[in-house]
Amino acid sequence: xxxxxxxxxxxxxxxxxxxxxxxxxxxxxxxxxxxxxxxxxxxxxxxxxxxxxxxxxxxxxxxxxxxxxxxxxxxxxxxxxxxxxxxxxxxxxxxxxxxxxxxxxxxxxxxxxxxxxxxxxxxxxxxxxxxxxxxxxxxxxxxxxxxxxxxxxxxxxxxxxxxxxxxxxxxxxxxxxxxxxxxxxxxxxxxxxxxxxxxxxxxxxxxxxxxxxxxxxxxxxxxxxxxxxxxxxxxxxxxxxxxxxxxxxxxxxxxxxxxxxxxxxxxxxxxxxxxxxxxxxxxxxxxxxxxxxxxxxxxxx
Amino acid sequence: xxxxxxxxxxxxxxxxxxxxxxxxxxxxxxxxxxxxxxxxxxxxxxxxxxxxxxxxxxxxxxxxxxxxxxxxxxxxxxxxxxxxxxxxxxxxxxxxxxxxxxxxxxxxxxxxxxxxxxxxxxxxxxxxxxxxxxxxxxxxxxxxxxxxxxxxxxxxxxxxxxxxxxxxxxxxxxxxxxxxxxxxxxxxxxxxxxxxxxxxxxxxxxxxxxxxxxxxxxxxxxxxxxxxxxxxxxxxxxxxxxxxxxxxxxxxxxxxxxxxxxxxxxxxxxxxxxxxxxxxxxxxxxxxxxxxxxxxxxxxxxxxxxxxxxxxxxxx
Numbered sequence: 001x002x003x004x005x006x007x008x009x010x011x012x013x014x015x016x017x018x019x020x021x022x023x024x025x026x027x028x029x030x031x032x033x034x035x036x037x038x039x040x041x042x043x044x045x046x047x048x049x050x051x052x053x054x055x056x057x058x059x060x061x062x063x064x065x066x067x068x069x070x071x072x073x074x075x076x077x078x079x080x081x082x083x084x085x086x087x088x089x090x091x092x093x094x095x096x097x098x099x100x101x102x103x104x105x106x107x108x109x110x111x112x113x114x115x116x117x118x119x120x121x122x123x124x125x126x127x128x129x130x131x132x133x134x135x136x137x138x139x140x141x142x143x144x145x146x147x148x149x150x151x152x153x154x155x156x157x158x159x160x161x162x163x164x165x166x167x168x169x170x171x172x173x174x175x176x177x178x179x180x181x182x183x184x185x186x187x188x189x190x191x192x193x194x195x196x197x198x199x200x201x202x203x204x205x206x207x208x209x210x211x212x213x214x215x216x217x218x219x220x221x222x223x224x225x226x227x228x229x230x231x232x233x234x235x236x237x238x239x240x241x242x243x244x245x246x247x248x249x250x251x252x253x254x255x256x257x258x259x260x261x262x263x264x265x266x267x268x269x270x271x272x273x274x275x276x277x278x279x280x281x282x283x284x285x286x287x288x289x290x291x292x293x294x295x296x297x298x299x300x301x
Numbered sequence: 302x303x304x305x306x307x308x309x310x311x312x313x314x315x316x317x318x319x320x321x322x323x324x325x326x327x328x329x330x331x332x333x334x335x336x337x338x339x340x341x342x343x344x345x346x347x348x349x350x351x352x353x354x355x356x357x358x359x360x361x362x363x364x365x366x367x368x369x370x371x372x373x374x375x376x377x378x379x380x381x382x383x384x385x386x387x388x389x390x391x392x393x394x395x396x397x398x399x400x401x402x403x404x405x406x407x408x409x410x411x412x413x414x415x416x417x418x419x420x421x422x423x424x425x426x427x428x429x430x431x432x433x434x435x436x437x438x439x440x441x442x443x444x445x446x447x448x449x450x451x452x453x454x455x456x457x458x459x460x461x462x463x464x465x466x467x468x469x470x471x472x473x474x475x476x477x478x479x480x481x482x483x484x485x486x487x488x489x490x491x492x493x494x495x496x497x498x499x500x501x502x503x504x505x506x507x508x509x510x511x512x513x514x515x516x517x518x519x520x521x522x523x524x525x526x527x528x529x530x531x532x533x534x535x536x537x538x539x540x541x542x543x544x545x546x547x548x549x550x551x552x553x554x555x556x557x558x559x560x561x562x563x564x565x566x567x568x569x570x571x572x573x574x575x576x577x578x579x580x581x582x583x584x585x586x587x588x589x590x591x592x593x594x595x596x597x598x599x600x601x602x603x604x605x606x607x608x609x610x611x612x613x614x615x616x617x
Contacts, residue, residue, distance in 0.1 A: 114416070181453070183449060183451055183453035184453055184455060184456075185414075186411065186414065186447075186449065186453070187449065187453040187454075187455065187514070187517075188455070188465070189411075189414060189439075189442065190409065190411065190442050190446065190447035190449075190518075191442065191443070191446065191465060191466040191469060191517065191518065191521050192439045192440065192441075192442040192443030192444075192466065192469055192470075192521060193439065193465075193466075193469055194439045197469070201465070202455050205456065205457070206455075206456050298501070
């Protein structure tokens with residue numbers, strides 16, 4: 001309206017009027033502020049990664065991944081093999097427990113529960129569980145498992161991590177399934193396919209990219225958790241490939257222990273462990289993206 | 302399944318007693334309905350009447366009597382009664398909200414999937430109660446296929462889209478290629494996709510996707526194909542192809558189509574049912590069947606003033 005009024009008032013149609021000038025200024029200002037907040041957000045992240053890589057590279061290498069820590073923590077050298085084994089084992093076991101259960105739970109919520117009271121309650125509880133501090137999960141498993149079995153082992157840690165991952169996987173699955181268009185379900189059922197088959201052959205494959213990336217991000221998050229592992233898995237200075245037999249350790253726990261020592265070599269190993277952990281999470285995240293892209297391409301191509 | 306052949310006695314009695322088609326209160330009382338409406342010997346069919354089956358030989362696939370559909374307690378469609386014959390194209394037309402899609406979806410029990418939807422009255426399929434307690438809705442849908450308004454290919458390859466229903470029928474992997482080729486050929490899509498069967502069904506154009514969905518429905522070897530506004534998302538060229546296809550398909554299948562497009566109903570269908578929405582005593586809109594007749598008669602000499610009003614564009 002006013003634009004045409006301006007034009008009518010005289011002058012060129014193409015040069016900005018006073019109102020337009022004001023808009024251009026506020027537009028430029030908003031763009032600048034958005035860019036600024038982006039920089040503020042990204043700078044600490046970059047510093048963190050650069051610093052960890054810098055400090056970590058001092059000790060990082062093949063030997064660091066495959067050797068045991070030295071006899072005394074004052075000594076240089078040695079590696080984090082027990083922690084690498086422990087992290088992979090415990091996180092892997094947790095994923096094996098939490099992902100199938102969580103995906104099935106998500107399927108129940110979206111495909112069967114819908115808006116029923118039970119489904120609403122589960123959804124609410126899953127939401128609450130996502131917000132529970134991870135150390136509380138540790139205490140929970142400590143009371144429930146460790147105090148009863150009188151053993152510190154990797155399985156207890158895996159259970160604690162699985163409790164953390166479960167609500168994340170349930171919610172992602174639930175949300176991803178909700179995005180599958182109703183037309184696809186109807187199309188399958190209109191061909192005489194039953195519900196379970198429809199879910200297995202049409203609904204799940206359509207939602208697979210989202211579910212896979214959600215699950216792998218939950219894995220990445222669990223791999224970095226320290227608190228729930230601290231008092232349920234114990235500690236070991238040699239790789240323990242058994243989940244149930246004897247104490248275990250993990251990179252996150254080793255970072256905590258070594259960084260709080262007053263000896264430089266131990267602190268260096270903490271940085272090395274931090275770098276290793278970041279790399280593992282990085283690999284899992286990349287994997288998540290690749291799998292997502294693979295599924296997405298197969299469906300759209 | 303009982304014997305499919307329905308003799309004409311059944312067909313003749315019903316309209317006078319049950320079908321609301323002819324007993325609408327505001328009708329002018331002309332004796333159009335009753336046996337007349339059904340017995341039409343189609344005098345004005347002339348040229349294109351070759352594929353018209355004489356009344357006595359019509360084989361009734363669906364008998365709807367006193368059909369009502371409620372959504373969450375609210376009546377959506379009131380007292381529909383009509384017969385749908387084999388190897389004919391039956392069109393449902395009417396303004397939005399008149400219940401034509403709702404009625405279509407009773408024919409393959411799609412309402413089972415809608416929470417809160419209740420179907421009352423009787424729908425007989427080859428004489429068998431479609432809503433009988435022992436009837437399995439998945440089996441129903443294998444006999445009575447459906448094509449939707451929006452093309453909805455699965456996010457799978459073209460081949461797997463078509464093979465999906467055949468696999469449900471327990472067909473062997475070794476037969477699958479022939480089944481897929483046959484179904485795609487019948488859906489007039491084979492030549493366009495034979496070199497890219499491994500591509501995703503979503504890579505096709507809208508019109509091709511819709512024909513893929515038709516091929517997918519045909520691969521299940523149904524008896525009836527229900528089409529819910531199959532062309533409303535397509536351009537005129539794709540629409541023409543689907544209409545030609547329907548003419549081909551009616552030799553093998555019974556087709557029921559819901560359409561917003563009156564010209565389409567006039568072009569392709571043998572019989573047309575006109576629905577409208579009426580406001581009831583409580584101010585709710587309820588769909589009802591106004592008139593059901595041979596398409597040509599319905600469009601040239603409708604018996605009901607409301608049908609005439611709609612087809613001449615005076616309302617709806």
